Amino acid sequence: MNTMHEHPSLNEAVTEEQRDRAEAWLADAYADGRITEHEFDRRIGQVISAVTRRDLNLAFYGLVEVPRTSRALGVHPAYQPTNAVVARAGTQVGKGAAALGHFSGMFSSFFGPGLVFLLSPEGSYPRKESAKAFNFQLLSLISLIVSGVLAGPLPDPFEGVLPTIVTVVWFLGTVVGGAKAAQGDDWQNPATKIAKLQVLREK
Numbered sequence: 001m002n003t004m005h006e007h008p009s010l011n012e013a014v015t016e017e018q019r020d021r022a023e024a025w026l027a028d029a030y031a032d033g034r035i036t037e038h039e040f041d042r043r044i045g046q047v048i049s050a051v052t053r054r055d056l057n058l059a060f061y062g063l064v065e066v067p068r069t070s071r072a073l074g075v076h077p078a079y080q081p082t083n084a085v086v087a088r089a090g091t092q093v094g095k096g097a098a099a100l101g102h103f104s105g106m107f108s109s110f111f112g113p114g115l116v117f118l119l120s121p122e123g124s125y126p127r128k129e130s131a132k133a134f135n136f137q138l139l140s141l142i143s144l145i146v147s148g149v150l151a152g153p154l155p156d157p158f159e160g161v162l163p164t165i166v167t168v169v170w171f172l173g174t175v176v177g178g179a180k181a182a183q184g185d186d187w188q189n190p191a192t193k194i195a196k197l198q199v200l201r202e203k
Contacts, residue, residue, distance in 0.1 A: 010052065010053045010054040010057070011052055011053070011054065012052060012053050013051065013052060014050050014051065014052060014053060014055065014056050018053075018056065019047060019048070019050065019056070022047045022050075022056055022059060022060075023044060023047055023048075025060075026040055026043050026044055026047065026059070027040075027044075028094075029063070030124075030125060031094040031095060031098075031124075031125040031184060032094040032124070032125075033094060033120060033121035033123070033124025033125065033126065033127070034063075034121075035063065035123075036122065036123030036124075037123050037128075037203060038123070039123075043059045043060070043063070044059075046058055046059035047059045094124065094125050094126055095125070095181065095182055095183070095184050096182070097116060097120060097126035097130075098125050098126040098128075098129035098130065098181035098182070098184075099129075099178045099179075099181045099182035100112075100116055100126075101113045101116035101117065101120075101126060101129050101130030101133045101134075101181065102129065102130075102132075102133040102174060102177040102178035102181050103174065103175075103178040104116065104133075105133050105136070105137040105174050106171075106174055109137050109138075109140075109141055110133075110134050110137035110138045110141065112133075112137075113130045113131075113133035113134035113137055114130070114134050114200075116130035116133075117130040117131055117134055117200060123203075125184070128202055128203060129177075129181040130200075131200035131201060131202045132177065132188070132189060132192070132202050133174075133177055133178075133181075134199065134200045135189075135192045135197050135198055135199055135200055135202065136173055136174070136177065136189045136191060136192050137170075137174070138197065138199060139191060139192055139195055139197045140166065140169070140170040140173070140191075143166045143169075143170075144163060144166045144167065144170070147162035147163045147165070147166045148162075148163055150162055151163055169191060173189050173191055176189075177189055
């Protein structure tokens with residue numbers, strides 16, 4: 001019977017550096033849309049609770065194909081700094097798409113974010129952020145129309161006050177949302193949070 005014995009290194013304790021790399025690898029995979037939020041939560045829990053290298057390997061089971069010989073030697077992407085660099089490049093793409101979802105609202109209202117939402121993988125960071133952008137842009141458009149109607153009967157000096165306020169809030173919300181998405185932050189726009197408007201699911 002041809003049995004491959006496990007390499008002793010698999011029983012070695014996980015170092016903090018290895019744990020940090022594993023967490024960063026999974027965060028990059030989630031931001032890039034390669035794993036869903038549910039899968040990310042499950043795997044990150046395995047990384048946090050891992051005691052040995054074998055435990056840490058299990059957090060990547062079915063996600064990363066590691067040759068049998070490499071598994072025997074305890075070699076895994078979580079232990080390789082170069083892989084972290086490659087994965088981080090993928091993360092930048094995910095963050096860029098998420099930021100585009102927000103900034104596209106500057107010239108296309110909710111259409112741009114809606115398009116990014118449709119093109120992004122389910123459960124990915126860009127899809128989640130473009131949903132936020134879509135909801136905010138829709139709320140801003142509705143608010144602008146309502147403010148214009150309400151401002152109609154007002155005297156000349158005050159007629160443009162409400163629409164101006166809505167426009168300023170829209171501009172700031174779009175810029176801040178895009179900047180936060182570019183940084184990979186999970187920022188919730190106060191306007192949509194207060195209005196509780198969620199046409200597209202933000203998860």
